Amino acid sequence: MSQGYCITTRRLRLRCRHPQWLLETQELFNRIELFYYNLLLKHEELWDENSQETLRGLEFLSLPGREKRIPQTPLPWEDVPPYFRRAAANAGIAAAKSHLSRGKSSYINKAEKLNTPTVFYKRMYRDFSAEEITLKVWTGNQWQWMRCRLYGKPFPEDAELMSPSVVFEQDFIMLHVPLKEATPDTSSVKLRMKEGRNICGLQFTNGDAFAVGCVFDKDGKELGTRFFRGGDEYRHHCRRLMEKIAVSQEALGATMEGHPNQKYWMHLKHLSDHYAHQVSREILCFCQENEVSVIAVPKYHEEFTRRVMIGSGNWGPLHLSTRIREYLRYKAWKAGMIVIEVHANGTGSVCALCGKPILEESKKAREYVCESGHHGNRYLNAARNLTEKCRLQFGKHVG
Numbered sequence: 001m002s003q004g005y006c007i008t009t010r011r012l013r014l015r016c017r018h019p020q021w022l023l024e025t026q027e028l029f030n031r032i033e034l035f036y037y038n039l040l041l042k043h044e045e046l047w048d049e050n051s052q053e054t055l056r057g058l059e060f061l062s063l064p065g066r067e068k069r070i071p072q073t074p075l076p077w078e079d080v081p082p083y084f085r086r087a088a089a090n091a092g093i094a095a096a097k098s099h100l101s102r103g104k105s106s107y108i109n110k111a112e113k114l115n116t117p118t119v120f121y122k123r124m125y126r127d128f129s130a131e132e133i134t135l136k137v138w139t140g141n142q143w144q145w146m147r148c149r150l151y152g153k154p155f156p157e158d159a160e161l162m163s164p165s166v167v168f169e170q171d172f173i174m175l176h177v178p179l180k181e182a183t184p185d186t187s188s189v190k191l192r193m194k195e196g197r198n199i200c201g202l203q204f205t206n207g208d209a210f211a212v213g214c215v216f217d218k219d220g221k222e223l224g225t226r227f228f229r230g231g232d233e234y235r236h237h238c239r240r241l242m243e244k245i246a247v248s249q250e251a252l253g254a255t256m257e258g259h260p261n262q263k264y265w266m267h268l269k270h271l272s273d274h275y276a277h278q279v280s281r282e283i284l285c286f287c288q289e290n291e292v293s294v295i296a297v298p299k300y301h302e303e304f305t306r307r308v309m310i311g312s313g314n315w316g317p318l319h320l321s322t323r324i325r326e327y328l329r330y331k332a333w334k335a336g337m338i339v340i341e342v343h344a345n346g347t348g349s350v351c352a353l354c355g356k357p358i359l360e361e362s363k364k365a366r367e368y369v370c371e372s373g374h375h376g377n378r379y380l381n382a383a384r385n386l387t388e389k390c391r392l393q394f395g396k397h398v399g
């Protein structure tokens with residue numbers, strides 16, 4: 001088994017006595033960032049270097065160094081802590097590379113202002129836990145340590161905390177902390193299949209079941225099936241909120257300014273988030289119970305997806321499937337499973353038990369009937385076909 005890791009970002013709310021100092025720090029950071037951005041765009045000879053060499057080249061151009069030589073383009077600020085300067089320079093390099101990667105010559109549509117959040121490298125922070133952090137900040141006159149309180153969930157025990165950044169959001173100041181976590185198993189899909197690991201195939205629906213899943217072992221034997229329910233409840237809650245939005249919109253009429261319905265929209269957003277997390281967690285548990293290694297989700301043609309999504313409505317269970325997939329992918333990855341997409345064409349038109357066509361008139365019904373008289377849930381049938389398709393598709397490569 002190979003080891004791997006994934007990086008996720010944890011957001012914590014930050015409170016401190018002098019938010020103004022964080023703003024000063026941010027402003028300085030962005031000015032230094034812009035300085036290095038412009039410097040790199042001017043020096044074509046550095047464009048193809050890797051990030052480390054680029055940084056070294058820019059430092060040579062802007063800093064006197066140990067030998068006190070006069071640099072070509074001196075950095076116009078004095079006594080900037082090296083780790084602060086370097087973080088800002090790296091942000092500037094990233095911005096310049098992104099500008100150049102869009103194929104523009106360096107002077108067309110160049111940024112006038114950059115606004116990357118301040119990244120605090122090591123030595124720019126200390127006493128860091130999920131409850132507090134002490135940051136080195138620019139007060140406008142001097143550099144000073146400032147203790148900040150943090151509010152959020154505790155960090156996972158084995159996670160490595162990477163350089164945090166301070167982000168000014170609409171109402172709050174947040175600390176974004178990238179977490180690096182080891183994942184137990186990152187072997188490729190092919191290898192997993194070769195080792196005969198279990199597969200879970202999923203089908204998403206617009207009914208009470210958000211999704212239905214089934215697990216096959218390497219020989220195609222079914223180990224379990226499950227419906228992940230709550231779709232009707234979700235649809236009901238969404239409808240109630242949409243009604244409230246409609247009523248308040250009507251009441252406000254033409255005088256409406258800004259987003260008076262913001263609280264309902266936020267409620268809707270949280271509701272969707274809640275269900276997407278819940279369903280993806282349930283799917284993950286089911287997969288863990290059945291020692292699944294590969295999760296297959298259906299892939300459709302873009303046009304089909306668009307049509308189905310429009311047909312199923314904005315706030316229905318099927319619409320949420322996009323987010324469920326997204327959460328599932330990341331949760332599965334952390335648990336050592338891989339989510340892959342398998343083309344869904346054909347999975348709805350044959351019987352998973354005998355392979356015979358499904359009778360035309362039952363194709364759209366919840367219960368299907370096949371030519372040999374088998375019948376059952378249409379979505380479960382599709383999930384079974386998808387799992388088998390995945391098994392055969394990857395089985396072929398390994399012999």
Ligand SMILES: [Zn+2]
Nearest residue numbers: 351354370374
């Ligand atoms: Zn059949």
